[in-house]
Amino acid sequence: MSDAENKDNIEAKEETEANSKVYEFGYLLVPTIAQDDAPINYGNLKELVSSFGGEVISDEMPKMINLAYSISKVTSNVRSKFTTAYFGWIKFTMSPAKVLELKKSLDLDPKIIRFLLLKTVKENTIAAKRFARGETYKRPIMKKSAENETAVPINKEEIDKEIDALVAV
Amino acid sequence: MKQDYFSANNIKFIDYKDIEILKKFLNPNGKIMSHKRTGVTAKNQRALANAIKHARFIGLLPFVVK
Structure with a gap:
């Protein structure tokens, strides 16, 4: 009995690994968090992702940015407007079913103003400033x-x- | 821009976080430039439009510049 169960578990695990896709989670945290507390929230989000069986590939610390336009959010019947926020992102692999659960829990987070959950690729997608004009053929x-x-x-x-x-x- | 910017610079995945690149394809009002003006391939133009829209949602790029 236990053998069969183990087999099933292993198969299930292999399936999830085969089915897991690369996702990116970009988020804006409320600016009311103190500068020193931002890393704590960042750590919590990473833990949340791994608690849903996600494997973190790469990420970036939340950084304070000026928003291109003011974003308002209603939390517990209070509307608050934001012009600055901490922007960070995490890239991870996860099975599609788990991502839906992750999204549900992120929806409830009061510290997140907005977030994006996107499918992406494993490779580093940020084109650094390596494409200088001077590198053209001479x-x-x-x-x-x-x-x-x-x-x-x-x-x-x-x-x-x-x-x-x-x-x- | 006559040639496809993304294949010329070997960019395979257009990232919404790369606002320096995305800004090149916005007009002074913050609208996405037309396929005709950008010279980007149809496939990349679609990906570019999606990337710009994601960047707008997360507040990295403006919807309108007044």
Whole structure:
């Protein structure tokens, strides 16, 4: 009996691993949190993700940003407007069924103003400033001239012969 | 921009957090530039529009600039 159960468990585990997809959770935390307490909330969110069986791939600490427009949120019948917030994100793998549960629990979090749950890819998606304009292809001018010099060794006899042939005509 | 910006720079996944790149495809009012103006492939233009909309939702980009 226990063997069969174990087998089932293992199979179930393999299934979840095979079915797990890469997700990204971007969130805005309320700015009323003190600067020192932001890492605590960040740790709590990471724990929440892993409690639902998520494996964290990469993440970024919540950073204070100025919002592009003011966002209002109603919490316990009080509407509050925000123009700044802590923005952070976590990338993780999780099975699709668990993500729905995670979303439900995130919906109830009073410290989150807004959040995004997106499907994404495992690779780092932020294109850093490695695409500078200066890296464009430049013609190797110096090399070419050097090649030309070596490619034409002067043979006096041959030149003399050619000149003779020209003069004869 | 005649060539596809994303294939030229080898960007395979357009990320909503990369607002410096996304800003290039907004007009002064904050609207998404047309496919004609951007020169981006149809597939990338769709992904770009989604990325911009996600960035707007999370407050990284504006919906309108007055």
